[in-house]
Amino acid sequence: GKIRAGAISDVPVMAIDLYPTMLKLxxxxxxxxxxxxxxxxxxxILPTLMGDENQEERALYWHFxxxxxxxxxYTETRGYPDYRQQPVSxxxxxxxxxxxxxxxxxxxxxxxxxxxxxxxxxxxxxTDKSESENLALKEPKVRDLLLDELLDxxxxxxxxxxxxxxxxxxx
Numbered sequence: 001g002k003i004r005a006g007a008i009s010d011v012p013v014m015a016i017d018l019y020p021t022m023l024k025l026x027x028x029x030x031x032x033x034x035x036x037x038x039x040x041x042x043x044x045i046l047p048t049l050m051g052d053e054n055q056e057e058r059a060l061y062w063h064f065x066x067x068x069x070x071x072x073x074y075t076e077t078r079g080y081p082d083y084r085q086q087p088v089s090x091x092x093x094x095x096x097x098x099x100x101x102x103x104x105x106x107x108x109x110x111x112x113x114x115x116x117x118x119x120x121x122x123x124x125x126x127t128d129k130s131e132s133e134n135l136a137l138k139e140p141k142v143r144d145l146l147l148d149e150l151l152d153x154x155x156x157x158x159x160x161x162x163x164x165x166x167x168x169x170x171x
Contacts, residue, residue, distance in 0.1 A: 003049045011053065012092065014060055016042030021049070059093040059149060063159045065102055087162050091150040095126035098136075098146040103162050114147065115140065122146070 020031055024044040028034045031044075047055055065087045087102040099121040108117035115137065122136040122143045136143045154161065 004051060007049075007051065009048050009053065011045075011048045011055060012060055013045045013048065014042060014062075017045045018042070020044045021046055057094055059091050059153075061089070061091050061150065061153050063089045063154070063157075065089075065160050065162055089150055089154060089159065091146050091153070092125075093146060093149070095124050096142055096146060097123045097125055097131070098143065098150060099123075100147070100150060106161060106163050111147075111151075114143070120147065 020040055020042050021044045023031050023034065024046045031040055032038065043058070089100045089102060091098050101119045101121075104117060104119035108119055110117075110119075114120060120136045120143060121131075121134045122139055123131040123133070124135060124139075125131070153159075
């Protein structure tokens with residue numbers, strides 16, 4: 001009787017938010033102490049479920065350092081015909097989403113070449129839900145702000161970054 005049925009929220013959440021939410025619902029007061037001091041990914045979405053739309057904006061991150069083959073209907077991302085996913089790290093903050101293709105980042109000059117390599121894609125999800133217009137070169141301030149935040153996060157969590165191509169066959 002506390003969560004309104006059919007409630008809809010624009011606050012982005014991730015699956016990693018479910019565990020801390022369940023702990024809060026179970027009455028766990030200090031989640032990190034409950035986990036022997038380990039930091040937990042995600043955060044409780046209980047305030048969102050209770051109707052609090054005034055939560056502080058946060059960045060969402062994900063990291064997938066491998067190739068994923070799949071149904072031909074979904075393959076040929078970025079010109080690779082056999083793969084539906086390539087090694088990538090992503091940050092979403094508000095309406096902005098930055099994708100860093102890890103191998104291209106490592107092999108094409110990284111941070112020094114961010115304005116000319118093909119490793120970064122930036123999208124405004126409010127105006128481009130299909131992610132069809134890469135704004136990485138048109139919005140360098142937004143790109144660099146999100147990129148720095150993503151690089152800090154990768155460093156903080158020790159994210160593995162491929163340094164050589166790991167695809168079975170490079171086109």
